Amino acid sequence: MEQIYDVVIIGAGAVGCTIARELSRYCLSILVLEKECDVAYGTSGRMSGVVHAGFNNKPGTLMAKFCVKGNRQFESICRELDIPYKKTGKVLVAFDDDDMKALEGIKARGEENGCEGLRIIDAEEIRRIAPGVGGIGGMLSPNTAIFDPFTYCIAHAENAVDNGAEFVFDSEVTAIEKKSNIFCVNTSKGAFYARYLVNSAGLYSDKISAMLGITKYKIFPCRGEYFILDKIADKLLDIPAYPVPKPGIGGLGVHLTPTIDGNLIIGPSAEYLEDREDYAATPEIMDKLFAEAKALLPAIERTHIIGNYCGIRPKQAPPEEGGFRDFVIREEEECPGLINLIGIESPGFTAAGPIAGMVRDLLGRHLKLEKKNHFNPIRKGKARFRELPQEEQEKLIAADPEYGEIICRCQTVTKREIRDAIENMLGARSLSSIKYRAWCMTGRCNGGYCMSRIVDMLVHDYHIPAEEITLRGHGSEMFSGEVK
Amino acid sequence: MAAAYAAKKSGAETVILLERDRHAGGILNQCIHDGFGLIRYQEALSGPEYADRAVAEAENMGVEVLTSRHVVKMSADRKVTAYCSEGIEEYAAKTIILATGCRERTRGNISIPGSRPAGVFTAGVAQNLMNLHNVMIGRRIVILGSGDIGLIMARRLTLEGAKVLAIAEIMPEPTGLARNVSQCVYEFGIPLYVRTTVSKIIGKRKLEAVELSDLDDSGNVVPGSERRVECDALVLSVGLIPENEVAQTANIRLLSNNAVDTDQYLQTSIRGVFSCGNCRRVMDLADYVSEQGEMAGRNAVRFIKGDPMEIWDEEKSNCMKKGFPESDTITCTVCPNGCQIKWDEDSQSYMGNGCRRGTVFAEQERTDPKRNVTTTVVVKGERQSLRPVRTKTPVSRDEVLQVAEKLRGISILPSSKIGETVFTYQSKAGEDISVITTAGK
Numbered sequence A: 001m002e003q004i005y006d007v008v009i010i011g012a013g014a015v016g017c018t019i020a021r022e023l024s025r026y027c028l029s030i031l032v033l034e035k036e037c038d039v040a041y042g043t044s045g046r047m048s049g050v051v052h053a054g055f056n057n058k059p060g061t062l063m064a065k066f067c068v069k070g071n072r073q074f075e076s077i078c079r080e081l082d083i084p085y086k087k088t089g090k091v092l093v094a095f096d097d098d099d100m101k102a103l104e105g106i107k108a109r110g111e112e113n114g115c116e117g118l119r120i121i122d123a124e125e126i127r128r129i130a131p132g133v134g135g136i137g138g139m140l141s142p143n144t145a146i147f148d149p150f151t152y153c154i155a156h157a158e159n160a161v162d163n164g165a166e167f168v169f170d171s172e173v174t175a176i177e178k179k180s181n182i183f184c185v186n187t188s189k190g191a192f193y194a195r196y197l198v199n200s201a202g203l204y205s206d207k208i209s210a211m212l213g214i215t216k217y218k219i220f221p222c223r224g225e226y227f228i229l230d231k232i233a234d235k236l237l238d239i240p241a242y243p244v245p246k247p248g249i250g251g252l253g254v255h256l257t258p259t260i261d262g263n264l265i266i267g268p269s270a271e272y273l274e275d276r277e278d279y280a281a282t283p284e285i286m287d288k289l290f291a292e293a294k295a296l297l298p299a300i301e302r303t304h305i306i307g308n309y310c311g312i313r314p315k316q317a318p319p320e321e322g323g324f325r326d327f328v329i330r331e332e333e334e335c336p337g338l339i340n341l342i343g344i345e346s347p348g349f350t351a352a353g354p355i356a357g358m359v360r361d362l363l364g365r366h367l368k369l370e371k372k373n374h375f376n377p378i379r380k381g382k383a384r385f386r387e388l389p390q391e392e393q394e395k396l397i398a399a400d401p402e403y404g405e406i407i408c409r410c411q412t413v414t415k416r417e418i419r420d421a422i423e424n425m426l427g428a429r430s431l432s433s434i435k436y437r438a439w440c441m442t443g444r445c446n447g448g449y450c451m452s453r454i455v456d457m458l459v460h461d462y463h464i465p466a467e468e469i470t471l472r473g474h475g476s477e478m479f480s481g482e483v484k
Numbered sequence B: 001m002a003a004a005y006a007a008k009k010s011g012a013e014t015v016i017l018l019e020r021d022r023h024a025g026g027i028l029n030q031c032i033h034d035g036f037g038l039i040r041y042q043e044a045l046s047g048p049e050y051a052d053r054a055v056a057e058a059e060n061m062g063v064e065v066l067t068s069r070h071v072v073k074m075s076a077d078r079k080v081t082a083y084c085s086e087g088i089e090e091y092a093a094k095t096i097i098l099a100t101g102c103r104e105r106t107r108g109n110i111s112i113p114g115s116r117p118a119g120v121f122t123a124g125v126a127q128n129l130m131n132l133h134n135v136m137i138g139r140r141i142v143i144l145g146s147g148d149i150g151l152i153m154a155r156r157l158t159l160e161g162a163k164v165l166a167i168a169e170i171m172p173e174p175t176g177l178a179r180n181v182s183q184c185v186y187e188f189g190i191p192l193y194v195r196t197t198v199s200k201i202i203g204k205r206k207l208e209a210v211e212l213s214d215l216d217d218s219g220n221v222v223p224g225s226e227r228r229v230e231c232d233a234l235v236l237s238v239g240l241i242p243e244n245e246v247a248q249t250a251n252i253r254l255l256s257n258n259a260v261d262t263d264q265y266l267q268t269s270i271r272g273v274f275s276c277g278n279c280r281r282v283m284d285l286a287d288y289v290s291e292q293g294e295m296a297g298r299n300a301v302r303f304i305k306g307d308p309m310e311i312w313d314e315e316k317s318n319c320m321k322k323g324f325p326e327s328d329t330i331t332c333t334v335c336p337n338g339c340q341i342k343w344d345e346d347s348q349s350y351m352g353n354g355c356r357r358g359t360v361f362a363e364q365e366r367t368d369p370k371r372n373v374t375t376t377v378v379v380k381g382e383r384q385s386l387r388p389v390r391t392k393t394p395v396s397r398d399e400v401l402q403v404a405e406k407l408r409g410i411s412i413l414p415s416s417k418i419g420e421t422v423f424t425y426q427s428k429a430g431e432d433i434s435v436i437t438t439a440g441k
Ligand SMILES: Cc1cc2nc3c(=O)[nH]c(=O)nc-3n(C[C@H](O)[C@H](O)[C@H](O)COP(=O)(O)OP(=O)(O)OC[C@H]3O[C@@H](n4cnc5c(N)ncnc54)[C@H](O)[C@@H]3O)c2cc1C
Pocket: A010, A011, A012, A013, A014, A015, A016, A017, A033, A034, A035, A036, A039, A040, A041, A042, A043, A044, A045, A046, A047, A048, A049, A050, A051, A052, A171, A172, A173, A174, A200, A201, A202, A203, A204, A205, A208, A223, A224, A268, A311, A312, A313, A314, A344, A345, A346, A347, A348, A349, A350, A351
């Protein structure tokens, strides 16, 4: 007889990984199914990387409640799981009197939601906090923070695995049947069985739901494009700067966000589309993005651009409606045992912790949640050589000479760190997976220096044939094989 | 290497050369094609051979060549920090010469619209993968940009059996050297489209196609000119950026294109710190880079001694014929000038050649054009390992592909030395043509 899991979670994004980790505190058998070859390959790896404070959301909604609560928990979770996090605060920049007036409303709404420390500031203070940014005034939110979204997902997944959860990658869910209270989940890697099913499939959550006959949801994909700029954050802007949001755009407007690593990202745009995975960038939007970002921070130049990416919002609101609809997190009456998470768009990442808590409580209505005695809440990441003081670096090199070999020159990533990344706990071996762990191939040379060296390690040290090396899992083979 | 050699030769007591790679030689090691050393050695050497000579010259002169050392920073008081597997090393010097080379502009830098699938490479990375790591980047190739590395790679890919479907260049003329346009592109029948760009990259996970579009005079896409070209690799040859990360750690003044701003003595904004080669200004020819390096080396020693320094002649940096070869002419490849030589009916003689060697070359071209073949062979036993080779004497142009094909089946021993004959090709005319290795253990 096949194993029947207590809970199968579909989707290894921020939400799925957080739920897996939360449930791994209890004596339950847990399986996460993910169609991609690693965690965070969907929306969770394609966002702004901001822990929102919660002043943008409509009072009384789950979005507002969970965002504020998620923000409060975020820092301690990052500490537990060794996730890079920095409480930078954030400024909303006003350009005219209308904006200033709108800010009063935003502040009041934020306070109603429970945000703390929001403060209207004048032009002079803006200049002090964000010297390069224009504007006549603004609002400061001290509790907004930035973090590393990839490490977040990886850390949650690793900690969940450490506590007994299982992950199966490259397993796309294609059909689900429910027979005598057991879900049979068919995937590209065979069938898996579950008593309870959590649908955290992001952009495909409506389709997963429809597989069980619940067709009332529809996701409208809405693309956001970004540019990544060189490491100029420390010089130009070390705090996220957003324009005052205009009503109805269904996003927060093109903003400037320093990344935890000191790059600056600009975006996202907002553009409804048909295809849920069309991550292509368009020339019109690229030009527009840059122009809008330059209005906010005149010092940026085209030559600062080192890359671009797109994320797609799983919106419930159709284009003609715009704006935000609240998260749907519920057990479906028509299909007991199925917990649907629909429309988990921004601030879904910030809210992932409270969302996981709510899923746990929904399951707790049926399942006996018994705490594990040996739950280990701590996960330690691998050493980040470049962040260490010189004495520490010397110790590491003495212990393992591969710490003395720099493979990625832009980000100063050593051979040992690449090796740690290749040998990761989740078994992901694509170049992007190595990149998100070691943070190599992310600098201004786009991997020009380190990629061939990493390929060499994969081929020689790990005996992976060149033609099997992928960028992002099956179907993204990098090479046609050997030359000779 | 040239700077270290010259500094030592001019009387410096200790000269240390720090290199992050396992071998000295820099980018030359992956440039297995010939055409190096035309001025310096009056020979058409391959990159690795040229590097080998330069290393030997430096080492024989007494330079300490320290490889696998990654310099991460330097200070204005001329201290240098390097990482290596033995630990972190600090060097204090009387003078420092920066020769850190350049890197390529990438897809990220030029923001091509479309998706970001596997299969997009810069030309230098493609070259590195193919020539040093035995990794083939694809079979149906489109190249964007007609910089020299892109042109060289067009030929390299063709010799390895890939089909180069198009080279697209945004400018009205190719940006690489005329000799490369003629020898790497025209001679293999590769289509080169100017005022054309890749307007879109298509393919979700793996590159499926690119969209090529014509550009108007102001560089905008001509609507309706889009066409789809199915391919599995896109190679970008869209320019080089001087690499000055180390210089930046000491706040050395850079120009807006990231090049080091030096005075006429090749001295940077910090006295006693010099800069030469591609990190100072991207140059076409290794020979001139070496020449400049030597001057930087000499000037560094003059700086220590307090002697007057030599002045670099900027004309030398970039003097070669670029763009399209003129029609009905022969591009002379004997020296880097690339003279455009024409047969003149009236005077019954060649015109346009800068020297007499040009006439001999042109006559040969007209009757039986010859080329050196440069490629790689497999090293026995070691998986994935390649060694560069070339014909010792040129073969008929028509036989280039045959030679490359023959060499695909050849393997050599790891112990084989540079210059060893690994194969003898019997030409159609009955000559024995030796194929020699151009790098060795
Ligand atoms: C442009 C943009 C910017 C954002 N910025 C922020 C921000 O700054 N702060 C913030 O808090 N939030 C932000 N968000 C929102 C946040 O990113 C999302 O709410 C969050 O990442 C959602 O996580 P998820 O796990 O639900 O979805 P996802 O990360 O999309 O995970 C779903 C997973 O399910 C998998 N899957 C789908 N179908 C199947 C199937 N059939 N079988 C198996 N697996 C399947 C997918 O591959 C995917 O990995 C932003 C969103 C966007 C689009």
